[in-house]
Amino acid sequence: MTDLLRLEGLKKYFPILNAWKRRTGWLRALDDVSLTVERGEILGVVGESGCGKSTLGKTVMGIHPPTGGRIIFEGNDITDLKPHESRELRRDLQYTYQDPGASLDPRWKIGRSLDEPLVIHTDLNRAARKERVREILAAVGLPEGHLDLYPHEISGGQQRRVGLARILTLQPSLVVLDEPTSGLDVSVQATILNLFLDLQKQFDLTYVFISHDLSVVRMICDRVAVMYLGKVVELGETEAVFSSPRHPYTRSLLSAIPMIGERRITEDFWLEGEPPDPGNLPSGCRFRTRCPLAEAQCAEVSPPLVDHGSGHADACLLSERAG
Amino acid sequence: MGDELLKVTDLQVGFSTEGGLARVLDHVNFSIDTGEIVGLVGESGCGKTTLARSILGVLPKNSARIGSGEIRFQGRNLLAEDEATLATEVRGRQITFVPQDPFSSFNPVFTIGAQIEELMKWKSPAIEAGARVGRYSRTRRKEDRERVMELLRTVQLPDPAAILAKYPHEVSGGQRQRLMIAMALLPEPRLIIADEPTTALDVTIQAQILKLLRRLATDLGVSVLFTTHDLGTAYEICDRITVMYAGQEVESAPSDEFFAAPAHPYTVRLLQSLPSRDRGITGIPGSIPGLIAPPPGCRFHPRCDLATAECSATRPGITEVGANHLVRCYHPETTTEAAP
Structure with a gap:
């Protein structure tokens, strides 16, 4: 190795x-x-x-x-x-914080939080970004409906999944x-x-x-x-x-x-x-x-x-x- | 087992919220014998935590709704007593509390010594029953001071006199928890409620604190109600373990039997969720139900493999599957599965 x-x-x-x-x-x-x-x-x-x-x-x-x-x-x-x-x-090289609830913006829906890294780091257009976010969300085992929820509406375990999804969007x-x-x-x-x-x-x-x-x-x-x-x-x-x-x-x-x-x-x-x-x-x-x-x-x-x-x-x- | 110190029967507690009444405790039965360490x-x-707080009588007044049931402590029903009697005779005297986070339980602007002295002024065992407290006489102050020093040595704090002069931020987390245990023991209570006392501590410090708590409880004959989410720590110090799920107690058994032959499906799944090398990682599918509209009957039935129609109709009664081993399930697992 x-x-x-x-x-x-x-x-x-x-x-x-x-x-x-x-x-x-x-x-x-x-x-x-x-x-x-x-x-x-x-x-x-x-x-x-x-x-x-x-x-x-x-x-x-x-x-x-x-x-x-x-x-x-x-x-x-x-x-x-x-x-x-x-x-x-x-x-x-990515980092997940200890408390995923605190690292998600409370005023942003989950979908926007997941989209942001792609806006910053890639040249993908809106449709491609949406596609990527969907793939990742499925990979971490969250239903698609969660894209329209705010961080406080989901449980601690789910927040962790979102934190992980956010990192994985950039591969x-x-x-x-x-x-x-x-x-x-x-x-x-x-x-x-x-x-x-x-x-x-x-x-x-x-x-x-x-x-x-x-x-x-x-x-x-x-x-x-x-x-x-x-x-x-x-x-x-x-x-x-x-x-x-x-x-x-x-x-x-x-x-x-x-x-x-x-x-x-x-x-x-x-x-x-x-x-x-x-x-x-x-x-x-x-x-x-x-x-x-x-x-x-x-x-x-x-x-x-x-x-x-x-x-x-x-x-x-x-x-x-x-x- | 010794005589019964505390008995909670059919306790029902709810909290009124914007969404309606959250049924946090649903007809809970629970008991502690004298000198016993019970893990919740x-x-x-x-x-x-709600159960621990209702025993202590410190539920938030505005939102908590006690529906039915009684809490008998040494024969008296704590729910029927008036607030003043509870405050002078029971809370802080007969029943004391060790919090989860020792830092937020100290006042940061007073020295530790001043805070312990304040405690002793009101809660010292030297106060005779029924006496009015207001003046802290010099003789009693001196007696109490000796008592404090002795107990600080018992909880293995280095240099007790120096620690009393310090402010809470100047001592480490482990020492703060030792101080909390000392403060809980100073009024010479019959029952200590320890609410996740080691969750905020490192494993090596946790081991020291558990060892201390176990030894003191045995030496002084105090009963301990030890709430925890960690089955490992419960195994370390408890004589008997009661498991709760979504506001219902599901199983209660002596520690050894609990780990060797768990009977309730939830307990079995919970024990299997513990990381272990030979079994891999298994969780419990689904999630904990909301308490505003909980599932009827046994609240575990939506996640249970063995659930049948009667599980969702009425809550199972208490069955005794072994000596002192109580379970509330229609389909207790009788086959003794190998515990980890």
């Missing part, structure tokens, strides 16, 4: 300002993130809130200009594109899905996930699937990247990461998922404390303050992401011994 |  997207040492720092707008420090939302997304795969990005997973998606999209590093999409460096150049690119190659199932009930979530998989086959899509829900990620992703405070701490095939996690953080994250019919986490969950303030990170490994295995060397060296063969990489100095 | 599970809009 070929690389569709490659990130090389991507950094995004946000300034922390005091009351007088003087910078008092940097919030390192993304710190030296390198990974690749292959054509046709679903890459899951998981982590707790504040770990930088949404910033990753938004930086790739160009919503946030990166502080350092390079983004290579389809072989071209897209890190510092001028606005008119990036407009071309937007057709191939992108890479879609960044930011928390696509948060706020949905399980029975609706299941139908939406099936839709993602169907559309992926139908339109030949590649997804970056950003989520905090590990059980969903396990279901649909080919590979998964686990993030903690701006760093990728583990990266590998989904099955490998879930069945034999190497990084202590991944292990604690997995042990925190409630699993029906198995040992209850309320009986043996061991991770204590909360993530440190991202504006004031500990030295060395960022997980060491909560890590049960931490040693003196963890405070000195920030462990790099090392591949131990078979594409399963982790960033822990002690992973060899622990694994 | 259902999808959004199924009425679980």
